[in-house]
Amino acid sequence: MAEQSIISPENLVYKKTGVMTDRELHYCPGCGHGTAHRMLAEAIDELGIQSETIGVAPVGCSVLAYYYLNVDMQEAAHGRAPAVATGIKRVLPEKYVFTYQGDGDLAAIGTAETIHACNRGENFLIVFINNGIYGMTGGQMAPTTLPGMKSSTCPLGRDVLTMGNPLKITELVAQLPGTYYVTRQSVHTPGNARKARRAMKKALEYQKENKGTCVVEVVSNCPSGWKMNPVESNKWMEENMFPFYPLGDIKVPGKGLVSDGKNGS
Amino acid sequence: MKKEIRLMKGNEAMAEAAILAGVDAYFGYPITPQSEIIEYLMSANTAERTGMQVLQAESEIAAINMVYGAAGCGKRALTSSSSPGISLKMEGISYLAGAELPCVIVNVVRAGPGLATIQPSQSDYFQAVKGGGHGDYKLIVLAPSTVQESVDFIRLSFDLAFKYRNPVMILSDGIIGQMMEKVELFEQQPRLSEPPEWATRGKKPGAKSTVITSLHLESEDMEQVNLRLQAKYREVEKHEVRFELFRCEDAEVLFVAFGSSARIARKAMDLARSKGIRAGLLRPITLFPFPVEEIRRLAGQVSGMLTVEMNAGQMVEDVRLAVNGRTPVEHFGRFGGMIPGPDEILEALETRLEEWHQKQPA
Numbered sequence: 001m002a003e004q005s006i007i008s009p010e011n012l013v014y015k016k017t018g019v020m021t022d023r024e025l026h027y028c029p030g031c032g033h034g035t036a037h038r039m040l041a042e043a044i045d046e047l048g049i050q051s052e053t054i055g056v057a058p059v060g061c062s063v064l065a066y067y068y069l070n071v072d073m074q075e076a077a078h079g080r081a082p083a084v085a086t087g088i089k090r091v092l093p094e095k096y097v098f099t100y101q102g103d104g105d106l107a108a109i110g111t112a113e114t115i116h117a118c119n120r121g122e123n124f125l126i127v128f129i130n131n132g133i134y135g136m137t138g139g140q141m142a143p144t145t146l147p148g149m150k151s152s153t154c155p156l157g158r159d160v161l162t163m164g165n166p167l168k169i170t171e172l173v174a175q176l177p178g179t180y181y182v183t184r185q186s187v188h189t190p191g192n193a194r195k196a197r198r199a200m201k202k203a204l205e206y207q208k209e210n211k212g213t214c215v216v217e218v219v220s221n222c223p224s225g226w227k228m229n230p231v232e233s234n235k236w237m238e239e240n241m242f243p244f245y246p247l248g249d250i251k252v253p254g255k256g257l258v259s260d261g262k263n264g265s
Numbered sequence: 266m267k268k269e270i271r272l273m274k275g276n277e278a279m280a281e282a283a284i285l286a287g288v289d290a291y292f293g294y295p296i297t298p299q300s301e302i303i304e305y306l307m308s309a310n311t312a313e314r315t316g317m318q319v320l321q322a323e324s325e326i327a328a329i330n331m332v333y334g335a336a337g338c339g340k341r342a343l344t345s346s347s348s349p350g351i352s353l354k355m356e357g358i359s360y361l362a363g364a365e366l367p368c369v370i371v372n373v374v375r376a377g378p379g380l381a382t383i384q385p386s387q388s389d390y391f392q393a394v395k396g397g398g399h400g401d402y403k404l405i406v407l408a409p410s411t412v413q414e415s416v417d418f419i420r421l422s423f424d425l426a427f428k429y430r431n432p433v434m435i436l437s438d439g440i441i442g443q444m445m446e447k448v449e450l451f452e453q454q455p456r457l458s459e460p461p462e463w464a465t466r467g468k469k470p471g472a473k474s475t476v477i478t479s480l481h482l483e484s485e486d487m488e489q490v491n492l493r494l495q496a497k498y499r500e501v502e503k504h505e506v507r508f509e510l511f512r513c514e515d516a517e518v519l520f521v522a523f524g525s526s527a528r529i530a531r532k533a534m535d536l537a538r539s540k541g542i543r544a545g546l547l548r549p550i551t552l553f554p555f556p557v558e559e560i561r562r563l564a565g566q567v568s569g570m571l572t573v574e575m576n577a578g579q580m581v582e583d584v585r586l587a588v589n590g591r592t593p594v595e596h597f598g599r600f601g602g603m604i605p606g607p608d609e610i611l612e613a614l615e616t617r618l619e620e621w622h623q624k625q626p627a
Contacts, residue, residue, distance in 0.1 A: 052467045053467060054465050056334070074334060075364070084330050087332060112323055113323070
């Protein structure tokens with residue numbers, strides 16, 4: 001009774017955005033995808049563009065993003081989201097278009113589509129979730145897996161001499177004249193999540209001005225793939241991922257490149 | 266606007282037809298022998314003429330996925346390529362078929378396998394008709410044999426694609442793509458104004474969101490999707506079979522040939538007639554759906570059939586399936602970019618005729 005009486009509109013401090021559906025997330029406990037989805041959904045909500053937005057889901061853990069994001073969406077083949085988004089935006093230039101892609105999708109199999117969409121300055125938002133591993137297929141090495149980091153296809157740790165170095169694709173696309181705003185964020189603390197939401201909101205706003213491709217990377221965790229509990233995985237991310245993938249803006253409107261991504265690596 | 270008659274190259278005629286058909290977007294990547302399509306579109310000022318978007322993609326893979334994105338918005342989207350490029354598009358074509366998106370893919374076929382040669386061929390018949398990409402799906406496949414048909418089939422293909430929510434392939438070849446013929450162009454058609462209800466156009470407030478996908482994780486769901494697709498293909502087989510008959514009324518032997526081979530086979534048929542051999546020709550216009558019933562009917566009439574194909578024997582398998590052993594079915598082919606002449610086709614027929622007559626009960 002007491003609990004019921006305090007649930008009233010004036011006491012509500014949090015209301016779930018209508019841009020998220022009520023469907024239960026399939027993501028593992030502690031995974032950053034859920035929060036990243038919500039930050040994107042809130043950014044869309046705050047701009048009031050839910051009915052004007054079309055999203056593209058990738059292949060990977062977020063293949064079912066359209067279960068949770070309450071906007072019109074298309075499911076792309078693995079790596080092809082930027083090409084699908086190009087097709088959408090070219091025929092419906094007045095809509096807000098985003099892709100939501102993981103590291104394998106965006107930086108391995110879809111490298112060509114990513115680079116060329118950015119190089120043409122396609123006017124959409126790329127949300128790039130970088131957790132350094134293939135989550136959906138069970139923890140294999142990703143293009144962004146750190147040197148020495150273990151995965152099921154580099155069980156002794158990534159040997160950069162034979163397996164190559166992690167690809168800093170966000171710094172790479174920031175070099176291209178077609179990108180307008182490129183930033184790297186995280187969602188593992190309330191403060192970071194808010195900053196990520198602001199970055200996504202800004203990127204969507206720039207779309208209205210037809211300025212070019214905006215890329216918001218979210219460095220995230222994968223407790224299951226990393227074989228850690230959620231708390232450990234966030235700590236490991238801060239200690240290992242952030243030095244290699246430093247958070248912050250990489251390319252800013254009016255200023256150009258503000259980071260070369262080299263600090264700490 | 267009056268209908269216009271022009272002398273045009275097959276590829277350029279298809280490009281012009283795409284503009285006239287009110288196509289919303291073309292995405293492609295250059296490859297011989299079909300690069301004239303994108304070149305023509307790029308110089309035709311489509312943005313001003315109809316608002317059609319034309320983009321040179323970074324690869325055939327990107328191009329077909331751009332088609333997927335535009336088609337998912339309910340727009341008329343077109344791509345074109347030639348054999349090795351079509352192989353690259355196959356992943357996207359499977360996704361388009363799975364997501365039931367309408368679009369048109371032009372394949373101006375060159376010889377294979379591998380990089381092979383840029384010369385004309387019909388060796389992509391299996392790839393076009395039997396699926397090509399992964400999974401149980403069918404494309405509607407149209408095979409033009411003239412520049413005029415290349416033009417007309419662009420418009421017909423989009424009608425069929427939207428009628429059945431299915432990708433349509435126009436299986437041309439390097440001969441028809443490169444040669445010039447007289448064509449009558451149709452009048453400018455409007456671009457689509459009203460989006461189909463299944464298209465992603467931004468969720469209406471209060472409505473459910475629209476999703477374009479080919480993913481159905483539960484086997485029970487996926488089987489239902491497969492069954493629905495199969496039911497659709499049966500409808501296509503029922504309503505969309507197209508073919509042309511030449512002198513079949515009294516034919517004792519039958520050529521079966523599609524596309525440019527049909528033109529040469531027709532000449533061979535005339536040569537045979539002049540030598541007293543009562544030859545006929547069946548030209549399948551749709552390769553899927555295949556004119557099974559008509560071939561079955563003619564199997565009861567002729568003493569044998571000879572397919573003429575610029576490949577090592579692909580369509581012949583479908584003819585044999587239709588005939589089901591009722592009459593002999595043989596194949597004559599040249600490949601690697603070699604084009605059969607009417608004389609050698611006639612010679613092949615005469616050789617087979619002797620065998621067939623020997624098999625006939627006395």
